[in-house]
Each structure stands twice: as C-alpha cells, then as structure tokens.
Amino acid sequence: MTAAIDTPVVSIVQGNNSDLIAEAARLYIPSGSVVRDVTWGKGAFWRGVDTSSITLVGSDIAPHIAVDGVIQADFRDLPDDDETADVVVLDPPYVHNPGKHMTDARYNNAATTTGMSHSDIRQLYRCGMAEAMRILRPGGRLLVKGKDEIESGRQCWSQTELLLDAVSLGLYGKDSFVLFPTSRTAMGRWAKQLHARKVHSFLWVFEKPVKTDRRVLHVVDAEGWVEQWAARRPRGKVFGGWVWV
Numbered sequence: 001m002t003a004a005i006d007t008p009v010v011s012i013v014q015g016n017n018s019d020l021i022a023e024a025a026r027l028y029i030p031s032g033s034v035v036r037d038v039t040w041g042k043g044a045f046w047r048g049v050d051t052s053s054i055t056l057v058g059s060d061i062a063p064h065i066a067v068d069g070v071i072q073a074d075f076r077d078l079p080d081d082d083e084t085a086d087v088v089v090l091d092p093p094y095v096h097n098p099g100k101h102m103t104d105a106r107y108n109n110a111a112t113t114t115g116m117s118h119s120d121i122r123q124l125y126r127c128g129m130a131e132a133m134r135i136l137r138p139g140g141r142l143l144v145k146g147k148d149e150i151e152s153g154r155q156c157w158s159q160t161e162l163l164l165d166a167v168s169l170g171l172y173g174k175d176s177f178v179l180f181p182t183s184r185t186a187m188g189r190w191a192k193q194l195h196a197r198k199v200h201s202f203l204w205v206f207e208k209p210v211k212t213d214r215r216v217l218h219v220v221d222a223e224g225w226v227e228q229w230a231a232r233r234p235r236g237k238v239f240g241g242w243v244w245v
Ligand SMILES: C[S@@+](CC[C@H](N)C(=O)[O-])C[C@H]1O[C@@H](n2cnc3c(N)ncnc32)[C@H](O)[C@@H]1O
Pocket: 017, 038, 039, 040, 041, 042, 043, 044, 045, 046, 059, 060, 061, 062, 065, 073, 074, 075, 076, 091, 092, 093, 094, 106, 107, 108, 112
C-alpha cells in the first residue's frame, strides 16, 4: 500500500478530527481499501475524506448510531471474518469515569464507560486492538485515536501505553500524528493546576506485520534495564503477565 503524494504528509495537524484523518488517509488509506470504522459515532472522521474510492463500513455499540447502514457491534467482538480489512479505525471513549465531561453528548461516554478507571479504558483499547488484529489482513493498518489524561492528579500516558500494548499484540508502530485543535479546550475544571492542560490528542498508525507470529517483548533485565526482544512465538504458546517499563 503506497500512496502517490504531491505534498508531504506531516505529523502535526491543526484543525479538527476530520482534518487529522484526511491527512493520515493521504498516506495510509489508499483508494481501493476496505476500511472498517468500528467506533462510528457521528461519522465525523470521514467528512474530509473522499470515500467514493474506498469501501467504508461503520459500526458502533450504540443502537441509535446503528442506522443507515451502520452496523451495531462491540469492537471487542466484531462480526467480520478474519483478515478481511485493509484499515481499521478505532476511536473509543478515552476519558476515565466520564461523569459530566464536556464531550459526553458527542461521544456517548456515559453510556459506555461510566465507572471505568483509566486502566479499564486501557483494557478497552487493548481488546479493541486485539480484535482489529484479527480482522486486518497482513500488512493492513490500524488507526487508533486517543488522548493522554489525568486521573486523581496523576499523569496517564495513554499514547505510550497504547504503543506498548499494540507492540505486545504483535503490531508495529508505524507512525503517529498529533492534533492541535482549533476548537476551544475547556480550561475551568480544577481550582489548582498540577500539570500542563492537555490540548492535543494523537493518532497512532499501527501495522499488522506480514509475519504474524513475530512478537516484540519488553523485558526488564536483572539490573532494571528494559530490553526489546523480537521473537518468534512458538505455535500454541500464550504469553501472560505484565512487565513494568
Ligand atoms: C469518541 S466517539 C467516536 C467518534 C467518531 N470517531 C466520530 O467521528 O464521530 C466513541 C464511540 O465509541 C462507541 N463505543 C464505545 N464503546 C464501544 C464498544 N465497546 N464497541 C463499539 N463502539 C463503542 C461510542 O458509542 C461512541 O460512539
């Protein structure tokens, strides 16, 4: 999959989500692609993309979104056959225990992620990426949207966590984009500021390797250094457990 590019695609996009997807699509969604957007929402991602040259199929867990050709499906358990998509787009709610967060009405957060901690959200993403891995054909791409967040006054580095989780699933971190939004970001939620207010969000582009039995492991050695091991997974062997990195 190599697109013909007139002007270079750049990693920072100023605008909105549709501008971000349009920029990434120039490089990573060539015409003819079968694209699965598994968190359809309002379909806003596609407002800047010429979808006439791709096969775009949307799904979402919310029944009120699953109309006009959008399928109702949980992205952790999709109805798609194995290795049928060229591109999967995953944009779950990223805010832990959303409450009255300003994005609720737009992103359906309260209906899907109420009571979830940041690590629950991380697990939600991880399950979605594992399912995307199943439906992607080898060489296919997974675009994952997210945002770092603060939980109980502590930084949660979602962008880094997503890379680690994707790599542990066997995906390759091919590219990442940063969205610098032109819309206003809410600034009034906490009386005392502990960290820089997060204005930007990100989009990861992962690739399913052609050799799907390769795994990259992050291993802590006896002296505490983190090493990356690329290994072939023995058939039938399941890796378990966590490594702090
Ligand atoms: C951030 S919004 C997506 C916005 C979308 N990208 C757009 O362009 O409008 C997150 C969406 O994920 C959906 N969602 C949440 N949990 C889900 C799940 N387990 N499976 C499928 N969709 C889910 C929500 O209903 C919501 O529409």
